[in-house]
Amino acid sequence: MANQKITSRNVDFAKWYTDVVSAAKLCCYSNVKGCIILEPYGYAIWEKMQSVIDSMLKQSNHQNVALPMLIPENLMKKESDLINGFAPEVAWVTQGGSEKLDEKMCIRPTSETLFSDYYSGIVKSYRDLPIKYNQWCTVVRWEKETRPFLRSREFWWQEGHTIHATKEEAMEEVNFVMENIYKKFFYDYLAIPAITGLKTEKEKFAGADYTLTIEALMYNGVSLQSGTSHYFGQRFSKAYDIKFLNKNNEWENAYQTSFGVSSRMIGALIMVHSDDDGLVLPPKIAPLQTIIIPIGSAPEVLNLALKIKDQLESKNISVSIDDSSKSPGFKFAAAEVKGIPVRIEIGSRDLENGHITLVRRDTKEKITVEKDSDISLEVQTLMEKIQTNLLTRATKRRDEMTYTAKTFKEVQEIMDKNPGFIKASWCGKSECEEKMKEIKGLKSRCILKDEKLISDKCVVCGKEAHDLVVWGIQY
């Protein structure tokens, strides 16, 4: 079986994306409409993501729990904004075995309602707070249009749900998770220079007081909302009766948050780093960090391969030897398509000259190394370089595709050339936000609270501006 051909990303980005997903065997469509199957390699990336985020959450005193996947309609309805937001897109269970249910239940599209109901039963005093729980699960949303990793009827995520004794502490949690967990994970592990900020009223989560978001810019200039963190105030705690005795011995409703990131991050990883030869993975998130390809079957070649494998494993670098009967060229391409950060080629002729070759997946650069040196040190250094280079390269690209505009006309001119992030001032009115959509569907990605306004006038109506907004077209 020859390697699958990948369309060039500059020719047809959408086709390139699905070609990469399929050639790298990350996921495939199932016979369940709108649902994907995470294949071993895609799932291995998800496991890596889970393991890093899970330990970041645990280090900051979050604990894992697991709640039911079904939500009875009456429980869902207690918070009306939430049901209104999700009702058009939930799957309803109406029958159990051969019996019609008295009350239908939906498969969770998200679990604020269930966590709220649970919390109302276990909180008594401010001494019980904060409670910071998280669950890893799938959720179902009845989407019409689907796309691998970006939008499917069922997807994989973590959802954190916390309650606190004070507003300040809850707000700090919302911010902490966004800045110290999600953003850190995007920069340090995914090598994606994502931006964070506040969602506008129109774009915030149904039921939230406010929503923070992390937005990443793809290679083609399209934005991807990649994670959110919500502050609910007392809205759910009033609807679901989550009360505690505060320090003054008075009943008070708890202050609540929720936050989540999903398998959508795999889509971001592909569309930020990968190229026409397939996947490019940052070493810190790659399920397999190195592959050794022996060229020919001379015993000294295979022995050296095994020796290097041992060296790498002793440094906790994941490694595999491809000693299948396929041709070296085929194996190189297969390693590239999977985005394995470092490829190690060992050939008889090279050995005679006393060296072997390391190949970087990100730049394709070949590095000749003394065969008797400690290869694991070379690989370690190289992986650090690759990790850094991916972030630098993506940051450069993001910056090149980040524009500023003072007028509606300027926005149109930018968007006629290249999409990207457009920074522009905004008055805060939803009419102006709505008007921006006329330009290729531009939407506010987020409000940047700490940056100076581009202009003191709204980019749409020209009236006094209050916020600096990043606009972009979205997946």
Place this chain on the structure above:
Amino acid sequence: MANQKITSRNVDFAKWYTDVVSAAKLCCYSNVKGCIILEPYGYAIWEKMQSVIDSMLKQSNHQNVALPMLIPENLMKKESDLINGFAPEVAWVTQGGSEKLDEKMCIRPTSETLFSDYYSGIVKSYRDLPIKYNQWCTVVRWEKETRPFLRSREFWWQEGHTIHATKEEAMEEVNFVMENIYKKFFYDYLAIPAITGLKTEKEKFAGADYTLTIEALMYNGVSLQSGTSHYFGQRFSKAYDIKFLNKNNEWENAYQTSFGVSSRMIGALIMVHSDDDGLVLPPKIAPLQTIIIPIGSAPEVLNLALKIKDQLESKNISVSIDDSSKSPGFKFAAAEVKGIPVRIEIGSRDLENGHITLVRRDTKEKITVEKDSDISLEVQTLMEKIQTNLLTRATKRRDEMTYTAKTFKEVQEIMDKNPGFIKASWCGKSECEEKMKEIKGLKSRCILKDEKLISDKCVVCGKEAHDLVVWGIQY
């Protein structure tokens, strides 16, 4: 809040069980009928189980994937035994958003159908085989009666699904998973001397050629089916068209298996080892292996606590210091209820005498240790002793409760005293199996293939016996 009172297990075993579950905060009922919430401590035990089994599966070349949770009715119906077996107990989704679905879908009660459908699309040649995939997920079965961990409408499990080029290889897989993964896990980690064997035709999984099972005996003599491994032959591969070109270049249907263990194992863990003071956990599966309880707040006490914590952590022993303001007695009871294997008490008076006290959770034995010795070595040895003792104790109990019977009357006499495992010969006829139910609902647990018959006559009809069966009443 005082520690919750636990009913004695010899007074009311069922009440004792739910008391322990609730006092140790393992899980609680949700407002979704028949569904439980895994609370942090219960989930932490499940994570420990997952991590061990996951690595055993990976070491034996199984790979994780994730399939959709929904199964369209027509896909489910292709294999008629399976739908007949599960139809009375699945949850049906009939509505997506506000639209009625053209075809209803069930939430997976198990995923043979989806895996088969997936495999039919990815297998071409014997070179692609074996494929050994596994998924960690929840499944839903519309049970009428539920019990924490033992039976609930949604539960947590792993389901492995493999296909092979030969019958022999598939059968070897069924056996390997049962003996080298499940049974090993029960003995080496859970410290539960479970028995393995073959299910009778009546008790095997719908659609399987045969089913191997692992059965554990609870403290009260009731059996718990704790995991199964199935051989399907070509049944599903014919129904779902999983074909490969064999070495003779002919199309052949693949040979298939599936196997699973679930959060039910937490129930087994409780009912085998725990006592009237709460949970007792084997050190290898305990989320927290040691707890240090400083008595009083003298600086030398706290300093020593911190020093011991460091020592333990350097040996990868999990540890926590309970320096809350509660009384020592309360803390001791709280550590006991959670089943923490080793408790370390440090008091000022003890320190003056140059020692501290270790307390084993399994025997309550107190061990005095030099305060300046390397406590981590003492704890390590103690944990090994506890792990061994729990298995020895449970094995002794299992053997005491394992009876042999040659006649129906003998079985009745045994069951009038104590339930347990009853070994008795069987002719192989389902009428005789059915007849055994008259004695307090006795069912065949499994057929032991390698043990000698107790008698050459069937325990029920007295005709020629072929199999040695272990009988028991079940959860």
